[in-house]
Amino acid sequence: MASEEGVPVDLYIYDLTHGLASFLSPAILGRQIEGVWHTAIVVYEREYFYGGSGITSCAPGSTSLGAPQQVEKLGTTFVPFQIFNDYIQGLGTTTYAGSAYHLLDHNCNHFSDEVAQFLCGARVPKHIVSQAERDLPPPLRLALTSMLEQMVPDGTQAVYANGVRHSRQDSPDYLTLNNQIEEARIASQELDARRNTIAEKLAKKERKKEKKRKKQRDHDGTGDAEENEMAEAVEAVEAREPVSLAGPSSRDLDVEDEERKAEEQRKRSRDPPVVYKDIDGVQEFETLSKTLEGVDLSAEEKQSLDELQQYLVQGEGSWVLGDDFLSFIGRVLSDPDIKSEARCAALRCLAASALREDVSLLLHQDRRQHAILGYANGIDALPPEEQLALALFMCNLFENTSSSEWCLYISEWEYRGQPLSNIRVTTKVCVSCTLSPQTELRECGTALMYNIACKEVKTVVFDEVCVELAMAALQLTQWAPAEEHLWRTLTALARLAQHSSEVPQLIAIVGPDPAAYRGTSARVDEQIDLIMKKLK
Template sequence: MSDNNSDTSAQQQQRANGTERSPSTEEKEIPREPALVHKDINIKTELECLVRLLDGKIYKDEETAMEELHQYLIEDEGSWVLGDNFLVFVQRVLREDNFSPDTRVHLIRTLAYAALKDDVIIILHQDRRDHSLMNYAQDIEKHTPEEQQAWAMFMCNLFENIGPSEWLLYISEWDYLGQTISNIRVTTKVAVHCILSNCPQLKNSGSMMLYNIAIKEVKTVVFDDIAVELAMAILQFFQSNPVEEQAFRTLKALARFLEVSADVAAIIQMIGPHPKQFAGMSERVDELVNKISRKVPA
C-alpha cells in the first residue's frame, strides 16, 4: 500500500512540476537508429556564394526570399519565416537556363543544410501541388555531375528527421512528362542512379541512401514495391568491389529487403554475386553475411 501511495505522490509532484511523462512522450523518446547524413556544409560560405551568383539576376520578391533563407539558416528562425513563394524561387533557379550550374549547386547545397532541420517538412509540404523538388530529382541523370552530387546530399539529409524521411517515401502519385511517379519511386530512382554511378561521391551517397531507406520503420507493403529494384542495384554494385563502409551499408539494406520481399532471395540466387564474397572483411560485415546466408545459402 505504501508503494502505491509513494507512486501516486510522485506522479502528483510530476504534474505540479510539469514533468510527467505520458505514454506518447515515452514512445517518442525511444532512440531510433541514426541516419547517415552529410553535415560537412559551410552554410555561410554557401549563402555568400549564392548571393554573389544571383546578384542582378533575381526579382525583388526573390531577394526577399534570400533574406528569409538567411534568417532561417543563419539566424535560426523557424521555417515559417520562408514566404509562400520560396519554392517558386527555388524552381526558377533550378530550371531556368539563365542561372549557371554553379548557382544551382550552391542553392542545392544550401537546401541540403536546411534538410538537417526537422521543420524543413513545412517546406516539403508546400510542394504538394507542383512537386518541383521531386520532379527535379526525377531528372537526376540530366543534371551536371556537381548538381547530382549536391542533390544526393540533399536527399540523404532529408533522412535526418522522421517527418522529412517519411515524406521521401510517400506513395501518392502524379503525372510528370507522361510518367506516373511518386516520392518513393523518385527516391528509389535517385538511390539506384547514385549507387551505380561511376562517380565515387555519388556511390557513397547512394550507399548512404540505401542504408537510410533500410532502417526506416515503415509498413512492409511500402518496401515490397521497391525491394526487388533496390536489391538488384545492390547486387550490381557488389561487382564494383566496394570498400568496407559501403559494403556494410548495402548489405544492411539487402538484409532488410530480404525480410520484406520473398522475391529478393530468388534475385540473389539467380543474379548474384552472393554476399559471401565479403566474408572476412570485418566483424559487422560477417554478421550481415551470415544473416543473409541463413535465408539464401551460397
C-alpha cells in the same frame, strides 16, 4: 509530435444559417440551397477554422454553432504538431490573413481544403468548396452575400470570439504554451488539494504517535528508535506524488514523453541514418547569393532569398518561407540562364536545411509544384556536381522522421505528363548515384540506399521499389566496393530481404554469393549471416 499510429483528422461541417438558407433561398434566390456550409479541421484535439479575424482555433465543438451537422473522417496525419503549428502561423500571415477573407471566394472551406491536403492528402467535399461557383451565377452572388449578412451579421467572427488566433505576432509555441498553462493550472489545483488532505491526515496520525512515544519514553526511555523510524516513514509519505483521478498527472505525461523519446533513440541507435552534418548553411547561403549576382530576380524572388537567409542564417522557423519560396527554388533549378554553380549552392542550402526538423513544412508545400522532386527525377541528365548536391540533400532528409517519410510517400502525382511518386524519385536518385563510377556519388548513393532500407515503414512502401534497390545493390557488390560501401550495400540487402520474398530469390539467381565477401570485416560478416538465413 505525431505518434507512430498517427493523429486522426476530422472535418466538422456546419450550416451557418441553421436551416434558414434551405427555407428562404427559393424566395430570395429563385432556387433552393440546402445550407450555407462552414467547415473546420479538427486535429490535435483542437478545431481550426478561418474567418474575418484570420485563423483561429478552439476546443472541438465549443462554438456558438453548437454541434456540427456532420463529422467526416478525413484520415490520419503523421505531421508533428510543432511542424503543423508553424504551418498554421505561416498561413495566418500570408494566404489566410484576416484581410484576405471573402465570404464566398476565399473562406473557411478553402482553408479547410488546403489544411486537409497538408495533413493527410485529403480534400473537403467538392460540393462544399465550390458551392458559390456551382449554385450561383455571378449576378446572384451579391444577393446571397446580402442574405448571409442579415442571417450572420458578423460572419464567423462572433462564432469564434473566444478562440485562440494564429498569426505571426504570436510565438510559434503560443498554442502549445497556452494549453500547457491551463493543464498545469488545473493539475496544480488538484495537487494542492490532495497534498493538503494528506498533510492533515499525517498531522493527525503524528499527534497520536507522539502521545504514544511520550508514554513509551516516560516508561522505559526507549522511544528514540521508534521516533526516527516514524519520522522517516512520514518523510517518505510526504515525498510521494498523489495519483490524480481526473487523468494523467504532469509527471505521467513527462514519463510518457521520455519513453517515446527513448524509443525513437533506440531505433536511431540500432540503425542510425547516414547524414552529412559538416555542411555549413551560412557559407552555402553566401555562395548562393554570390552566384545569383547579375541574375534578374523579381521582387518576389528577392524576398524569397531574404527569407532563406532568415531561415538558414538567422535561425528563424520555417514559417518565414513564404508561398513564393518554392517558385524561386524552382526557377533556380530549371532556368537554363542560371549557372550550374547557383543550382549546386541552392541544393546545398537545402541540404543544410534538411538537418532541421521543421524542414517538413517546406517539403509539404512542394506537393503543389513538385519543384524539387521534378528536378530530381532528371538526375541522369544533370552535371555530376549537381547530382552530388542533390544526393547530399536527399541523404540529409533522413535525419528526421517526418522528412524521411516524405521521401517515401507512394501517392502518385503528375509531372510533365508523367506519373511519379516521391519514393520512385528517391529510388531513382539512389540507384543512379550508387552505380555511378564517381566515388563521391557512390558515397552518397550507398548512404541513401542504407537510409531507405533501414527505415522502419510498412512493407507496402518497399513493395514499390524493393527489386529495383536490390538489383542495384547486387550490381555494386559485383564491383567489390570499399568496406564502407560494401557494408552499407549488404545491410540494405539484409533489410530488403526481410521486407520482400523476391529479394532472396534475386540474390540466389543473380548473385554474387554474399558469402564470398566473408572476412572483409566483422560487421560485414554480421550482415552476410542475416542474408544467408533468408536464402535457406
